[in-house]
Amino acid sequence: MAAPDALAAKDLLGIEPLTKDEIQLILDTAHTLADVAKHPIKKVPALRGRTMVNLFYEASTRTRTSFELAAVRLSADVVNINVQASSVVKGETLLDTAKTLEAMTVDFIVMRHGSSGAPHMLARNLQASVINAGDGQHEHPTQALLDLYTVREKLGSIEGKTITLVGDIQHSRVARSDLIAFTKMGAKVRFCGPPTLLSDDFAALGAEVHHDLRAALTGADVIYVLRLQFERHRMGLMPSVKAYTQRYAITPDRVKWAKPGALVMHPGPMNRGVEIAHEVADGPTSVIVDQVANGIAVRMAVLYLLENGRTKRAAAGGVQ
């Protein structure tokens, strides 16, 4: 089969449904589109006349802004729905909200929701392309794509690399999407955290499960630090933050357990001094700021390739 030049699906709901070729296509396209940020005019007209809605039911600054800038750099128009101030608080259902948006002829809906599967429900019911910007503890595909992109740019390749994700795996949709994404691209993924934040079930999904940080970091090419999600914790998952920090915080000394020059990544926002030390977050191998910049290029690629697929399907006779 020839290499794809668009995404096959109408929506981007997770990494799971993407093929390896499609992921490669997104990364290659993002690599080209990253140049747009260096032009004197940081904008191309590709999605002129298209409209993207940011529909965020959970707080987010960086992901929402990143999608907004991605759309703007492709010349699409952007509407941000402030859920706190919308009719959601008046009791409107998710589907009614979406149908209302669609009646306003929206092309892309970028959605973050606390319930796993919420974007899937929207996608089934709408013509617009739905992009999952995080659903519950399920997936966060564009984060995983920008993580892949960052590793590829910094290390030259993904295949054969060892990625160790440390921390609150249990509550992390980033960990799930990264596990699927890096595994698909031929890397090895290790998970490390205390047993209450990392169940052994993840081994069945293909991750190497560690509760000892030193063993998890030995030989790692990438140290991926996850945020402790205090807002999702019910009582009793950790004896105390201090106990967590003592065993699992990524400090300059512990970075040395990994391969020399191992990248340090974090999806943000960071709890400095909790899961990651200041010196590591700002250290020479930290690529946390690069992740943010790369996020825009990767989301531009996703928007563009979804649009490409849609146009192709329409040209092929409106099937689907």
Place this chain on the structure above:
Amino acid sequence: MDAAAIDRALVRMAHEIHEKNPDRMADLLLIGIPKRGDVLARRIAAALERACGTAVPVGVLDITMYRDDIGSKASIPKPSDLPGSIDGKTIVLVDDVLFTGRSVRAAMDALIDFGRPKAIQLAVLVDRGHRELPIRADYVGKNIPTAPDANVKVELKEEDGSDRVLLEEAR
């Protein structure tokens, strides 16, 4: 057109570019539109250097994101590579076939997002007619009258293994 005819056409175009821009050779840039315009731009630059001794910088301009038919063909963007600032430069855009003029429209929009050239000229190996926009070429290798649904195929050694221009009638 065979390899010799293509070669003659490119050399003649190089001379015409020199004649039309006698005082601007130092500010000239040849910018090719992939994936065959950039090959042609390099060949014209080589011919120009032989003809007048000036090495004219060559660049590549990807127009994917500026097209008005997104999704219909060749739709994956590739990097552009311009030789430095284009402000105040005289640019000769190079493409293989001039047909509707839509690619050239996209290329001009793309260029203007990179800066403010002094002038933009257009060189094409084949002009096959059927313009849909008010665009014309300054330098033409060969005019080939065609039916609107025919296909003009330019093959070049660097991309296709051999040099030739084929006119394929619609089936």
